[in-house]
Amino acid sequence: MAKSIDVQDLDIFYGDFKAVEGVSMTIKAKSVTAFIGPSGCGKSTFLRSLNRMHEVIPGARVEGKVMVDGMSLYDPIVDPVEVRRRIGMVFQRPNPFPTMSIYENVLAGNRLNNKRMPKSEADDVVEKSLRGANLWNEVKDRLGKPGMGLSGGQQQRLCIARAIAVEPEVLLMDEPCSALDPISTAAVEDLIHDLKSSYTIVIVTHNMQQAARVSDDTGFFNLKAAGKPGHLVEFNPTKQMFTNPDSPDTEAYISGRFG
Amino acid sequence: MNAVAVAPSTLAHPRLPRWAPLVVAVAALAVGALLGLILGWGPVAIVLLSGLLYVVALPAWSRVLEGRRAATDRLMTNLVWGAFAVVCVPLLWLLWNVVQKGAPHVTVHFLTTSMRGVFGSMEGGILHAIQGTVIVTLAATVIAVPIGLMTAIYLIEYGRGSRLAKVITFLVDVMTGIPSIVAGLFALSLLVLFFGPAFRAGIGGAIALALLMTPTVVRSAEEMLRLVPSDLREASFALGVPKWRTILKVVMPTAIGGIVTGVVLAISRVIGETAPLLVTAGYNDSMNGNLFSGRMTTLPVYIFNQYKTPGAVPLGAHAADPPGYARAWAAALVLIVIVMILNLIARIIGKIFAPKTGR
Numbered sequence: 277m278a279k280s281i282d283v284q285d286l287d288i289f290y291g292d293f294k295a296v297e298g299v300s301m302t303i304k305a306k307s308v309t310a311f312i313g314p315s316g317c318g319k320s321t322f323l324r325s326l327n328r329m330h331e332v333i334p335g336a337r338v339e340g341k342v343m344v345d346g347m348s349l350y351d352p353i354v355d356p357v358e359v360r361r362r363i364g365m366v367f368q369r370p371n372p373f374p375t376m377s378i379y380e381n382v383l384a385g386n387r388l389n390n391k392r393m394p395k396s397e398a399d400d401v402v403e404k405s406l407r408g409a410n411l412w413n414e415v416k417d418r419l420g421k422p423g424m425g426l427s428g429g430q431q432q433r434l435c436i437a438r439a440i441a442v443e444p445e446v447l448l449m450d451e452p453c454s455a456l457d458p459i460s461t462a463a464v465e466d467l468i469h470d471l472k473s474s475y476t477i478v479i480v481t482h483n484m485q486q487a488a489r490v491s492d493d494t495g496f497f498n499l500k501a502a503g504k505p506g507h508l509v510e511f512n513p514t515k516q517m518f519t520n521p522d523s524p525d526t527e528a529y530i531s532g533r534f535g
Numbered sequence: 536m537n538a539v540a541v542a543p544s545t546l547a548h549p550r551l552p553r554w555a556p557l558v559v560a561v562a563a564l565a566v567g568a569l570l571g572l573i574l575g576w577g578p579v580a581i582v583l584l585s586g587l588l589y590v591v592a593l594p595a596w597s598r599v600l601e602g603r604r605a606a607t608d609r610l611m612t613n614l615v616w617g618a619f620a621v622v623c624v625p626l627l628w629l630l631w632n633v634v635q636k637g638a639p640h641v642t643v644h645f646l647t648t649s650m651r652g653v654f655g656s657m658e659g660g661i662l663h664a665i666q667g668t669v670i671v672t673l674a675a676t677v678i679a680v681p682i683g684l685m686t687a688i689y690l691i692e693y694g695r696g697s698r699l700a701k702v703i704t705f706l707v708d709v710m711t712g713i714p715s716i717v718a719g720l721f722a723l724s725l726l727v728l729f730f731g732p733a734f735r736a737g738i739g740g741a742i743a744l745a746l747l748m749t750p751t752v753v754r755s756a757e758e759m760l761r762l763v764p765s766d767l768r769e770a771s772f773a774l775g776v777p778k779w780r781t782i783l784k785v786v787m788p789t790a791i792g793g794i795v796t797g798v799v800l801a802i803s804r805v806i807g808e809t810a811p812l813l814v815t816a817g818y819n820d821s822m823n824g825n826l827f828s829g830r831m832t833t834l835p836v837y838i839f840n841q842y843k844t845p846g847a848v849p850l851g852a853h854a855a856d857p858p859g860y861a862r863a864w865a866a867a868l869v870l871i872v873i874v875m876i877l878n879l880i881a882r883i884i885g886k887i888f889a890p891k892t893g894r
């Protein structure tokens with residue numbers, strides 16, 4: 277079940293440093309939401325606060341509300357491990373587990389949590405996830421080989437397969453294509469298109485064309501000045517954002533007249 | 536006005552011919568031998584002198600012909616190789632010595648009997664010492680590895696940057712410097728506290744060795760865990776895997792090759808300890824398989840004892856050495872071989888568990 281996410285007045289800190297300030301937005305279910313903005317404005321930080329990965333860093337904390345399905349993620353009774361199980365994440369750099377084969381990498385979410393399943397079911401999950409990640413045809417003959425032996429683009433799609441194998445409700449992607457060549461990028465973009473029908477997807481990208489191609493809604497983050505916290509300048513349907521943005525800053529950034 | 540003789544920017548420089556080092560080496564040896572013979576020196580001094588001549592002469596020739604940079608290069612190359620040779624000589628010498636003196640006495644009988652009831656010129660054996668070494672070292676490993684590993688996991692995964700972690704790191708460093716005899720006395724006083732003043736058993740030695748091993752295990756495991764990229768931990772967290780399971784199933788398997796290597800190196804460091812075992816486990820002529828009762832001999836203690844009380848030279852024999860000396864050398868050889876095998880095993884395990892790149 278894909279879920280929508282409701283963020284209300286979120287401040288995000290690294291120790292005493294406030295990295296992101298006052299973000300409010302509604303991320304729709306079964307749609308693709310893109311975040312754009314200059315480097316260091318807090319896109320990754322914000323994304324990681326949506327599945328409680330932010331607090332993995334020592335001293336990192338959050339103030340404000342993130343509501344998923346009517347439940348506040350940062351409620352003290354909420355288990356962060358459970359949250360991450362429901363809200364998956366793909367990172368900027370592909371990071372398959374080096375000790376595992378392709379097959380084991382896909383099943384990592386299940387195996388690491390000691391979920392036992394019969395061989396036939398495991399095979400099905402692997403095939404379904406790899407097909408879902410557009411990788412099945414390339415690796416079906418070498419599932420037992422190490423995941424690190426794949427090319428960068430294949431590794432990233434393997435990580436996507438690993439993330440969707442646990443059937444999360446939301447998939448967060450932090451610049452998933454920034455380390456990839458154009459062909460792999462196109463493959464991942466196609467994939468995002470296909471995944472939209474069953475997942476809520478949030479993607480950070482440096483590439484404005486990519487945001488325009490894949491997303492339904494776009495959020496533009498910016499910094500008022502160096503050392504100040506990042507903030508959300510504008511959040512609108514992608515079409516409107518790229519043709520008729522509300523804010524002159526957005527227009528300046530999108531048309532490349534920035535800074 | 537004098538014109539500059541050489542074109543200012545030429546890429547080509549004269550080079551010494553390829554046979555130059557060989558010629559210089561032969562010349563150095565000849566000069567060295569001549570001088571040595573005149574002065575009546577021994578062969579070692581001659582070789583040293585020749586080496587010194589070579590190290591200086593080749594760069595000097597190069598300085599004249601090739602220029603400053605090439606000469607420096609040759610001098611440094613010679614010095615590095617010289618240092619390497621200086622390090623190798625004692626090692627090879629030691630090995631040669633042990634093999635030469637020990638190998639003839641390492642027989643099947645030697646490896647399969649103990650010293651029980653051996654006197655005079657009777658042939659004894661080291662089976663009880665091998666048994667003791669294996670048991671004591673294994674017990675020490677069983678004690679030290681879990682403690683060391685968990686300490687390392689705490690330091691890297693939980694305590695990063697905290698005050699407690701800093702204190703522990705400091706204490707581990709201090710522990711590294713504890714003299715082994717102090718560890719032995721500590722283990723002894725610990726056991727005496729519980730079991731009375733005359734208590735001697737293998738377990739005391741195991742505790743002392745564990746004390747010496749733990750800091751090495753902590754240090755090497757820490758280093759290995761630190762090398763595991765935090766990307767992998769985050770990837771695991773993002774799949775909804777709890778932290779303890781991430782450590783157990785992602786971090787540890789990634790680092791296990793290096794950790795095993797570190798453990799084996801720690802073992803080979805303590806396997807040769809003598810003093811702490813002498814005070815805790817004592818010495819004994821017969822087999823003793825019980826870690827918790829009775830004196831237990833290990834190889835280093837055996838060697839020490841054979842050297843201390845070597846027995847009398849058999850009557851009528853021309854050999855100058857009493858039988859204990861031969862046994863000591865043979866046991867030393869066996870100990871070195873055991874350490875070598877351990878190191879080999881460490882390498883193999885490291886290879887097997889190293890993360891597969893598939894390329």
Ligand SMILES: Nc1ncnc2c1ncn2[C@@H]1O[C@H](COP(=O)(O)OP(=O)(O)O)[C@@H](O)[C@H]1O
Pocket residue numbers: 290293295313314315316317318319320321322333
């Ligand atoms: N682990 C961290 N510790 C402290 N500060 C951090 C950390 N990661 C990021 N920051 C800071 O937070 C701000 C936002 O960074 P980030 O979210 O990575 O930006 P973006 O992804 O938009 O490029 C930056 O000022 C950065 O220096």
Ligand SMILES: [Mg+2]
Pocket residue numbers: 319320321450
């Ligand atoms: Mg980023």
